[in-house]
Amino acid sequence: MDFKLENKTALVTGASGGIGSAIAVVLASAEAKVYVHYNKNSQKADEVVSEIESNGGMAVAISGDITDSKSRDSIISQIIDESENLHILVNNAGVNQEGLFIRQKDADMDFVFGTNLFGLMNLTRLAVKHMMKNRYGRIINISSPAATAGSPAQTLYSASKAALHGLSKSLALELGSRNITSNVVIPGIINTKMLDDITDERREFFISRIPMGRFGEPEEVAYAVRFLASDEARYISGCELTVTGGGAVF
Ligand SMILES: NC(=O)c1ccc[n+]([C@@H]2O[C@H](COP(=O)([O-])OP(=O)(O)OC[C@H]3O[C@@H](n4cnc5c(N)ncnc54)[C@H](OP(=O)(O)O)[C@@H]3O)[C@@H](O)[C@H]2O)c1
Numbered sequence: 001m002d003f004k005l006e007n008k009t010a011l012v013t014g015a016s017g018g019i020g021s022a023i024a025v026v027l028a029s030a031e032a033k034v035y036v037h038y039n040k041n042s043q044k045a046d047e048v049v050s051e052i053e054s055n056g057g058m059a060v061a062i063s064g065d066i067t068d069s070k071s072r073d074s075i076i077s078q079i080i081d082e083s084e085n086l087h088i089l090v091n092n093a094g095v096n097q098e099g100l101f102i103r104q105k106d107a108d109m110d111f112v113f114g115t116n117l118f119g120l121m122n123l124t125r126l127a128v129k130h131m132m133k134n135r136y137g138r139i140i141n142i143s144s145p146a147a148t149a150g151s152p153a154q155t156l157y158s159a160s161k162a163a164l165h166g167l168s169k170s171l172a173l174e175l176g177s178r179n180i181t182s183n184v185v186i187p188g189i190i191n192t193k194m195l196d197d198i199t200d201e202r203r204e205f206f207i208s209r210i211p212m213g214r215f216g217e218p219e220e221v222a223y224a225v226r227f228l229a230s231d232e233a234r235y236i237s238g239c240e241l242t243v244t245g246g247g248a249v250f
Pocket residue numbers: 013014015016017018019020037038039040041042064065066067091092093094095115119142143144145186187188189190191192193194
């Protein structure tokens with residue numbers, strides 16, 4: 001058992017972000033060729049590609065707004081043109097829009113659902129067409145504890161993430177016969193720049209709710225993704241893997 005991903009092509013959306021960049025680096029260290037997707041932050045994507053290449057891995061930066069249909073088409077067609085197959089899709093790109101529910105506007109709903117759900121579903125549909133032809137695929141959706149526990153002032157975010165669970169389980173049922181697995185990874189509170197602005201008091205409160213007494217590291221989420229992407233996880237589909245340090249977090 002080595003959880004290697006040699007001869008596999010992976011797309012990690014939002015790989016210019018805190019968790020996505022770690023997932024890209026970890027999948028590449030398992031020998032996958034990784035498409036390091038970004039929307040606006042090309043500099044960070046280039047840094048991730050350089051890091052992977054300096055470790056002897058294979059990576060390509062690829063851009064696109066997943067809320068835009070032309071961008072989604074071009075992401076998938078570039079990968080298929082260059083690499084022939086797409087074996088692993090990690091749907092990691094995501095946005096949040098904090099605020100009390102009654103203050104949320106139509107545009108806020110469009111923003112959060114357009115990215116976290118509709119963009120993700122449309123991109124996944126394009127990827128699945130190729131996976132079905134290949135009779136091989138790994139779909140890994142990055143959710144949040146807010147999906148099942150709820151989170152005040154994060155109603156749109158938690159509702160959009162909750163929908164991912166239904167999507168993921170339904171895909172597991174529909175695609176199992178094609179040797180395609182579909183799973184969810186649920187990171188707890190992870191040390192990313194999202195935490196830069198929280199007060200010491202809030203930090204202490206969160207840590208007091210985590211049995212392991214600390215926030216998670218992006219690599220710790222990435223190792224769960226690597227496992228679910230591996231051949232060793234071939235019989236695991238429709239599952240939810242929590243990476244929360246032992247607790248429900250909220
Ligand atoms: N951080 C945590 O503690 C935590 C906990 C639970 C779950 N999560 C989930 O884990 C995932 C990654 O979180 P993170 O903290 O690493 O986020 P992050 O650093 O804010 O990164 C978000 C990523 O999504 C991309 N993105 C945003 N809108 C996009 C769009 N319209 N089209 C394409 N890409 C888009 C961004 O691209 P650019 O920057 O290039 O524009 C960026 O790469 C998210 O799904 C989040 O909900 C995070």
